[in-house]
């Protein structure tokens with residue numbers, strides 16, 4: 001994959017799958033590679049639905065993620081984006097999208113959140129990765145992945161330049177250096193949100209084809225995941241580093257003599273060139289000159305993010321060139337190049353083991369074993385014995401003073417609900433001794449970052465309030481202290497552990513039901529309590545963009561003391577429907593929304609809607625219509641139990657085919673059980689006979705009954721009918737009891753009866769189907785009349801009359817309404833809804849309506865000629881211009897195929913919201929067919945991520961169906 005594509009894709013995907021998800025009006029701003037790039041206009045609701053579906057779907061993670069990617073790919077904006085892409089590029093895009101989706105899977109253990117740690121330096125909140133479970137050393141955070149792209153020398157130089165005001169490329173990125181290739185690679189995706197800490201708790205790690213992260217020491221829920229970028233990333237000896245460790249130690253950006261501006265960046269860069277092997281004078285010179293502050297630019301990067309081991313770089317070369325899988329297989333040293341040699345050698349012991357084996361007996365398995373509250377974090381000794389020297393440097397040697405440290409910076413990860421994490425770390429079920437959670441220390445009352453930001457604003461005359469601009473932690477945190485406690489506990493109580501294999505995904509966390517111990521309310525500098533999040537109890541953060549506070553500084557309204565959640569908890573709840581950090585419901589594995597309501601077009605297309613199903617729907621409609629008569633309703637109330645039975649049982653009839661019935665007959669009459677029910681008018685003659693019967697085949701006695709009963713039954717004898725039905729139910733019950741063995745002659749007689757019964761049934765069924773079709777049609781038109789007074793429908797009708805003159809698109813829907821179609825099974829209703837307020841494609845449409853040109857705009861659709869296909873097989877592109885409800889419904893259920901390229905070319909794009917884009921990317925190349933003119937599925941071709949997509953499960957984007965516009 002090339003750098004341009006990766007940065008473009010990452011800007012696009014991070015906008016959709018990070019910024020737009022569940023944040024409401026609180027921005028979760030991702031720093032873009034190119035902030036001037038146009039971002040897709042897409043309703044956040046669509047994305048949230050996809051993610052919620054991902055959360056709710058059971059099954060192998062890879063399938064769930066693939067489904068989510070497929071769902072994403074059918075969205076119009078995405079298709080527009082991909083229209084000029086080759087298949088290879090689409091694959092890379094889909095793979096990159098899967099990285100982001102993985103973050104949201106309920107089995108995951110991390111999330112993206114805000115951090116204000118660097119706000120005073122960069123003027124805005126940044127992002128970080130937080131643990132949502134307790135993590136143990138050796139665990140591999142498999143869902144924290146990145147995609148890599150080769151950097152050409154020129155691109156590399158460009159990336160280092162800081163004088164490019166409106167350049168395509170900015171300096172915020174992660175770069176991994178390959179020692180062997182002497183080249184840097186751009187590293188984007190969720191992994192790039194991992195911040196640096198001089199005492200990092202994770203390291204970059206190679207697992208198979210991935211670069212991901214391995215936990216170096218116990219990480220508590222809410223704690224930030226950090227890596228080590230190298231010793232010269234933030235200036236010489238990381239003098240500008242703003243990590244928590246530096247804060248604790250009074251180093252880096254927190255050194256007493258530290259100045260933000262001095263020494264000049266160039267001097268750092270010179271010395272730092274040892275870190276960034278490809279640093280050169282070209283990159284340093286412009287840095288010197290850099291004066292105008294560009295907030296889209298990081299002012300902290302000096303080197304590369306990590307250095308790739310030599311032995312792996314060859315692989316990386318190959319794969320980095322491979323657009324399908326941009327990841328570079330490598331063991332990455334967690335620190336800079338200088339330390340790398342030792343680090344890689346030493347690490348080899350560790351990395352040669354699969355992650356699950358990297359655990360000693362005393363260490364619980366990787367992410368899988370994380371985090372159940374019952375687990376005790378392994379002792380550092382275990383970690384030390386596994387970790388190589390340099391890793392151990394960062395992992396286990398905490399040379400900070402033993403006293404509890406309280407961060408003055410309110411990185412959210414550092415402001416975890418300590419009580420929860422402590423509790424979970426400290427209360428293994430297997431232990432005998434259960435120490436109470438350490439009381440939370442009183443928090444800091446003022447944040448340095450808040451102070452600095454506030455000062456900045458004051459300078460600009462914008463300072464609004466004395467409230468700290470950055471929230472302070474709800475409780476202090478001492479990782480060291482915590483570790484110590486855990487270790488002691490482990491020594492005392494930990495039972496012998498058995499080694500277990502590490503499943504690919506972490507197990508679910510049981511959330512402690514005990515309420516966390518009461519904590520002290522943090523106070524501001526003025527001694528007043530600070531506002532805290534009602535879910536996680538952390539101090540509400542202050543989120544700033546471009547030196548402006550955009551959230552968290554609302555004047556505290558004493559009267560209106562309603563509970564307030566922090567943005568993280570709000571976002572979490574929006575996605576999972578659970579309070580942070582739970583991702584799954586306490587009642588069951590996942591929250592399952594009504595599948596029908598949540599169904600996407602992909603799913604609906606795969607659902608079989610055939611003649612039979614529609615006739616069932618028609619029958620249900622008939623039933624509903626009949627039930628609407630007052631007399632019926634009265635009866636319904638009186639005879640509720642009977643109706644209840646009727647409601648469920650007839651379905652069996654639908655499922656049974658003639659051949660099945662015959663088979664059953666052959667299987668032996670002794671298995672014949674209940675008679676076909678009669679007398680249920682609402683289901684029609686044939687249906688009535690079968691409705692009560694779990695088996696369509698009547699028992700011998702039923703057949704006799706059948707003959708005795710007059711056929712058809714007069715409608716006025718309804719009451720009689722009902723009592724007959726009751727009697728039949730009784731008989732059915734009897735029939736299910738074993739029948740006495742019959743003689744051969746008796747069986748022959750019965751067979752004959754059954755045969756004639758079947759024939760009769762068939763005939764009845766056909767008649768009935770005809771009748772019902774015509775009556776359903778009548779009903780449907782009656783329905784329309786009934787709805788006439790509905791304003792929306794009125795409008796729809798009015799518009800429909802003009803339709804031949806204009807091209808009309810279906811009304812954008814916030815989700816698939818197939819569920820309604822199923823539960824209120826009237827295709828007309830559905831179609832009416834969809835066409836209710838059609839978007840007329842005139843130039844006066846709003847920007848959102850000016851939908852991007854989606855591939856199907858250039859499509860003509862082949863008409864399937866298979867007469868045995870779906871009931872509405874002949875979907876035609878003309879439907880799009882003649883939007884009759886039936887056409888739409890037909891189109892909805894039909895399948896469309898890919899147009900020939902010639903046809904595509906002949907069609908002019910409908911809209912072009914971005915003229916430059918359309919200039920550059922002619923629509924004719926949309927969807928990048930392969931040489932054979934077919935469309936290939938995207939193949940992430942990785943083993944832990946998303947499996948290859950079979951051609952049958954192609955997302956609709958490849959098939960040209962149009963459900964979201």
Ligand SMILES: C[S@@+](CC[C@H](N)C(=O)[O-])C[C@H]1O[C@@H](n2cnc3c(N)ncnc32)[C@H](O)[C@@H]1O
Pocket residue numbers: 030031118122125126127128172173174192193194195196197234240241242243298299300301
């Ligand atoms: C790879 S990105 C990490 C994610 C980043 N926070 C974001 O929001 O995109 C690296 C950038 O994060 C910030 N950063 C991470 N760790 C830092 C540290 N220890 N000190 C100062 N800035 C840091 C710097 O702005 C740096 O350029």
